[in-house]
Amino acid sequence: MGLCPRCGAQLSFGAIFCGSCGARADGHEMQDTRSDPRSTHSIFTSTEYTLQKRILAILTTFDIKDASGNIVARGKKEVVPVGPSYFVETPEGVRVGELKGAVALIPNRPYLEIRDAHGEPLAVMVMRVAKKPGAGFFSVGVTTWVIATPSGEELTKITWKKGGHDWTIETPDGTTIAEVHWKWREVPRDTYQVKILNSTAIDPYFVLATVFGNPADRSNLA
Ligand SMILES: [Zn+2]
Numbered sequence: 033m034g035l036c037p038r039c040g041a042q043l044s045f046g047a048i049f050c051g052s053c054g055a056r057a058d059g060h061e062m063q064d065t066r067s068d069p070r071s072t073h074s075i076f077t078s079t080e081y082t083l084q085k086r087i088l089a090i091l092t093t094f095d096i097k098d099a100s101g102n103i104v105a106r107g108k109k110e111v112v113p114v115g116p117s118y119f120v121e122t123p124e125g126v127r128v129g130e131l132k133g134a135v136a137l138i139p140n141r142p143y144l145e146i147r148d149a150h151g152e153p154l155a156v157m158v159m160r161v162a163k164k165p166g167a168g169f170f171s172v173g174v175t176t177w178v179i180a181t182p183s184g185e186e187l188t189k190i191t192w193k194k195g196g197h198d199w200t201i202e203t204p205d206g207t208t209i210a211e212v213h214w215k216w217r218e219v220p221r222d223t224y225q226v227k228i229l230n231s232t233a234i235d236p237y238f239v240l241a242t243v244f245g246n247p248a249d250r251s252n253l254a
Contacts, residue, residue: 034057036050036052036053036055036057037055037057037058038050038053038055039052039053039055041053041162041163042163043057043140044139044140044161046138046141047139047140047141048140048141048142049140049141049158049160049180049184050140050162050184051139051140051160051161051162051163051173052162052163053184054158054160054178054180054184054185054186055183055184056183056184057140074128074129074235074236074237075104075105075122075128076104076105076235076236076237076240077231077236078098078099078104078228078236079099079227079228079229079231079236080098080099080225080226080227080228081096081097081098081099081104081225081226081228081236081240082096082097082101082223082224082225082226083095083096083097083107083223083224083226083240083243084097084222084223084224085222085223086222087222091108091109092108092109093106093107093108093109094106094107094118094243094244096120096240103123104122104123105120105121105122105123105128106120106121106123107119107120107121107131107244108121114135115132115133115134115135116133117130117131117132117133118130118131118133118244120237126149127149128149128237129146129147129148129149129154129237130145130147130148130149130151131144131145131146131147131241131244131245132144132145132147133244133245137159137247139159139160139161139173139175140158140159140160140161141158142156142157142158143156143157143158143159143245143247144156144157144241144244144245145157146179146237146238146241153182154181154182154238155179155180155181155182155187155238155241156179156180156181156182157177157178157179157190157241157242157245158177158178158179158180159175159176159177159247160175160176160177160178161173161174161175162174162176176189177189177190177191177192178190179201179238179241179242186204187204187234187238188201188202188203188204188209188233188234188238189201189202189203189204189206190202190242192246192247192248195248196214196246196247196248196249197213197214197216197248198211198212198213198214199211199212199242199246200212201234201238201239201242203233207230207233208229209228209229209230209233209234210226210227210228210229210230210234210236210239211226211227211229212224212225212226212227212239212242212243213225214243214246214249224243226239226240226243
């Protein structure tokens with residue numbers, strides 16, 4: 033069991049990121065592929081989206097629509113032995129990104145990689161578990177969900193509510209910048225509504241990605 037190269041906290045077994053400060057546990061400051069992951073030239077420029085899951089025989093897709101009901105993009109699932117991926121494409125079939133899920137939820141390891149059109153990671157969704165200061169080895173940790181850069185810098189927090197049926201995306205200091213509502217009680221059941229409250233604070237692509245990384249809807253991925 034090692035210590036974090038940045039803050040010295042004890043690392044949990046197999047951790048890629050420190051649960052306390054979020055730094056990469058191997059000390060490698062990975063080169064982020066973009067200087068500022070918050071300002072992108074992505075196709076997601078609306079402030080409201082609806083995502084609708086369709087399961088057609090062996091193919092699962094997500095239609096991503098803007099507030100006017102126009103399809104902006106589709107997520108198409110592909111399952112490979114290392115875990116499920118959604119390839120995000122325009123309606124014309126041009127790839128704009130990839131959401132790469134992990135096989136299992138492991139603290140301080142990426143649960144979902146948010147990649148660009150070329151498969152380069154832009155950010156990761158991670159469940160961070162840090163021990164409370166002074167707490168013993170077997171104490172319950174403090175759990176925080178974050179979207180971070182590949183080197184571990186926290187971009188936003190994710191707060192799951194009502195068992196994952198609603199959630200908010202917040203800045204590291206706690207200002208809500210997006211809200212997601214899963215219409216799980218309604219028909220069609222697999223519809224998500226996404227509202228971006230502050231589009232300068234985050235690329236909406238990262239907010240849409242949280243739908244694919246909702247641990248309460250594992251069936252999306254597994
Ligand atoms: Zn640390």
